[in-house]
Amino acid sequence: MSSPKRVCIVGSGNWGSAIAKIVGTNARNNSKFDSTVNMWVFEETVNGRKLTEIINTDHENVKYLPGHKLPENVVAVPDLLDAAKSADILLFVIPHQFIGRVCDTMKGQIKPDTLGMSLIKGVDEGPDGLKLISEVIREKLCIKMSVLMGANIANEVADEKFCETTIGCRDQAQGALLKELMQTHHFRVTVVQEADVVEICGALKNIVAVGAGFCDGLGFGDNTKAASCGVADLITTCYGGRNRKVAEAFAKTGKSLEELEKEMLNGQKLQGPATAAEVHTILKNKGVLDRFPLFNAVYGICYEGRPVTEFIHCLQNHPEHQ
Ligand SMILES: NC(=O)c1ccc[n+]([C@@H]2O[C@H](COP(=O)([O-])OP(=O)(O)OC[C@H]3O[C@@H](n4cnc5c(N)ncnc54)[C@H](O)[C@@H]3O)[C@@H](O)[C@H]2O)c1
Numbered sequence: 001m002s003s004p005k006r007v008c009i010v011g012s013g014n015w016g017s018a019i020a021k022i023v024g025t026n027a028r029n030n031s032k033f034d035s036t037v038n039m040w041v042f043e044e045t046v047n048g049r050k051l052t053e054i055i056n057t058d059h060e061n062v063k064y065l066p067g068h069k070l071p072e073n074v075v076a077v078p079d080l081l082d083a084a085k086s087a088d089i090l091l092f093v094i095p096h097q098f099i100g101r102v103c104d105t106m107k108g109q110i111k112p113d114t115l116g117m118s119l120i121k122g123v124d125e126g127p128d129g130l131k132l133i134s135e136v137i138r139e140k141l142c143i144k145m146s147v148l149m150g151a152n153i154a155n156e157v158a159d160e161k162f163c164e165t166t167i168g169c170r171d172q173a174q175g176a177l178l179k180e181l182m183q184t185h186h187f188r189v190t191v192v193q194e195a196d197v198v199e200i201c202g203a204l205k206n207i208v209a210v211g212a213g214f215c216d217g218l219g220f221g222d223n224t225k226a227a228s229c230g231v232a233d234l235i236t237t238c239y240g241g242r243n244r245k246v247a248e249a250f251a252k253t254g255k256s257l258e259e260l261e262k263e264m265l266n267g268q269k270l271q272g273p274a275t276a277a278e279v280h281t282i283l284k285n286k287g288v289l290d291r292f293p294l295f296n297a298v299y300g301i302c303y304e305g306r307p308v309t310e311f312i313h314c315l316q317n318h319p320e321h322q
């Protein structure tokens with residue numbers, strides 16, 4: 001029998017901490033995994049104490065997932081390489097804007113046969129167009145990558161409110177192992193092979209969620225909001241997510257997104273506006289911006305100073321309606 005797999009969670013924000021609760025419990029109860037789970041924490045001081053010290057002493061991430069105890073076998077580690085170098089499984093769960101620098105630090109310092117799984121919702125925009133975050137990680141670290149995405153608001157998952165999620169993994173045996181690590185009675189996992197589809201849906205829904213927040217902030221109805229909604233994660237994010245909440249406040253108060261992110265999210269990061277910017281560049285370079293009026297409008301409002309009150313015009317003028 002092979003030795004127990006060591007797991008490291010790269011990230012400890014709202015989702016990273018909710019995932020630590022699940023993974024810590026599963027690793028402790030399954031002999032396929034080493035019971036100690038490292039969690040890399042981007043160190044900061046909270047109430048005069050280091051966040052790693054708080055997590056390792058009080059077993060709670062008081063800043064990003066207050067009110068939830070983490071299993072004691074989850075160990076907060078402030079140094080990225082110390083956390084990741086001996087891992088057999090790396091779970092990437094940081095805001096997408098930080099992934100490049102994090103991978104650059106890890107390059108050449110991890111086991112070559114490590115399995116990676118990205119829980120990050122976002123895209124990268126490179127010279128050749130759109131790049132998935134899992135591709136960025138795969139290219140930089142030369143490891144096998146899977147993804148996990150779903151309608152999964154972190155606080156609800158941590159509260160053990162039932163939900164479903166999808167692992168996109170091309171290799172069946174690896175998919176089965178990752179499912180054992182992630183699934184609980186309240187968090188049901190389906191494994192599919194179409195990893196890219198899983199990932200792109202998870203990333204793009206964040207832009208739509210910003211649009212849904214604009215609708216709410218402008219006082220439009222549920223029909224209006226549904227005009228931009230599709231399947232599960234879209235529905236969840238357009239009702240309960242942070243992108244929606246901050247975009248609503250943006251439309252109501254006239255404050256900037258940066259200001260509202262600071263005021264309302266206590267260090268958590270919005271992914272929707274940055275994804276809108278990355279996707280905008282990609283669509284523009286391909287000359288297909290006019291086919292994506294919703295994405296275009298979210299971008300214009302977030303970055304070009306277009307008035308949020310014009311948001312609905314983009315839906316009214318959708319090319320499908322001409
Ligand atoms: N929160 C959710 O409900 C949820 C659910 C599913 C997926 N996701 C996705 O998971 C990913 C991570 O989100 P989250 O909610 O865990 O994070 P978050 O929004 O809570 O982000 C804050 C985290 O970023 C860290 N950070 C700040 N500056 C940093 C830097 N320079 N380098 C590295 N890290 C830094 C902070 O320490 C903190 O851990 C995102 O792509 C998000 O879309 C989030």
Ligand SMILES: O=P(O)(O)OC[C@H](O)CO
Pocket residue numbers: 121150151152153154206209233236237240241242243244271
């Ligand atoms: O709070 P949001 O908008 O970042 O969305 C969180 C999750 O991605 C919902 O599945």
